[in-house]
Amino acid sequence: MSEVSVLSAARQRGAMPLRGRSYMAFALTPDPPIADWLEGLDAWLRGSSGFFAGRPVVLDLSAVTLTSAAIGHLISELGTRGVRIMGLEGVAAEKLGPGLPPLVSGGRPAPAEAIAARSQPTPPQERAPASLLVESAVRSGQAIFHPDGDVTVLGSVGSGAEVIAGGSIHIYGTLRGRAMAGTSGNRKARIFCQHLEAELLAIDGYYRTAEDLDMELQGRPVQAWLANETLFIAEIDR
């Protein structure tokens, strides 16, 4: 086990703030012959499959002598076993081509339990269909993309702007741009807007452009829903 320092780079040229940060990672140390070592790893993984999934692993090559191609091969072999290598240790820098993970150094040993606890992959939680609230207007050229749930826009959605939601879309201003609801296959999603001047409405891929919209609905508060593979649009009765 070792500790690895990684530099995290943030945007902007020139004034780029570079911050160091250290992380805990597992270190795998293959010993020759590699084929036997891989077999041993396989045997161990049969007992604890998925152990390395989502965990940072550093490959310590100090015990073996490998060519650049062999390193690449080993990394891809590990990849097929669900082990993703984030860095290499104990190998000459010249051997590292652009396709290989970067060289890390200065690692310190750490107890395996500590790192297993720290790097515990977060369990895939049941994500509630979180809704997204947009308090301003969505301007032309902007896109609101929220594949996980509903989107509510308090302002207007400008011509040339788009709102894409996995769930339903609620627009309290004027909808002049595009609204696409239920994009992740949710046919029960709906689109609501206070004032319809939309360029396009779509639910789960079924769409209507401005041309196909009933002129009577222009400027009206409407809802759109999907039934029998047809997109219906009607004024909201108040």
Add this chain to the structure above:
Amino acid sequence: MGKVIVVTSGKGGVGKTTSTAALGAALARMGHNVVVVDFDVGLRNLDLVMGAERRVVFDLINVVQGVAKLTQALIRDKRLETLYLLPASQTRDKDALTEEGIARVIYDLRSRFDWVICDSPAGIERGATLAMRYADEAVIVTNPEVSSVRDSDRIIGLLDSKTEKAERGDRMAKHLLIARFDPGRAARGEMLNIQDVLEILSIPLLGVIPESEEVLRASNLGAPITICGQQSAPAHAYMDAARRLAGEEIEMLIPTEKQGLFAKIFGRRAA
């Protein structure tokens, strides 16, 4: 420290340069120290509208690159002594402008002038984003027609995301200047009316400039309309807009069909 204003629109030909010159001259006439900065590298026009094209020696890029000092590049207006121009380069490429260089020049200008008015190039590329990058407030010039209004909407989105102020989490104040407004055509439905434009863009109105041949005449004379055509309707509209920009409360007048007559925005439905 002075205030940095970007005059921008997205669409070309809507009156950014004319408005920059007119607002700059109007603020200078009010006694403020003003510099108008041309960001339209490669297609500079502000020098022509200001009538200073034959006095350009150094330009913005020279200053950004440290070839010339700011004081060497600034051109003082011959009519208003508190009005200055920082011209753009006509021969260079806008890639010569760097973010840090612009930041430095804007900082310098801000410490010397009450108002730094940046004339943005059209479009949403590098030149336009650099012009708005360090602004405190924005004047969005729009013509009452759909393409111009949609482009302005796009620019407002950029002002709220790509500027230094937006990245700090602050909100940039925005002012809408409707230029080339023809009351007759608006009344006949051949143009969007003021209410439509305001409804779509939903930012406060700074002024409505009537379409007028006076504006073209002034440009060709090389003088901001607020200097050479002071009695004309557009000059009045620009003067009022400049006063509002400076924080004065001035009643908004919308040009009506009868030339020279004005109606109150909420009194009679003008447009």
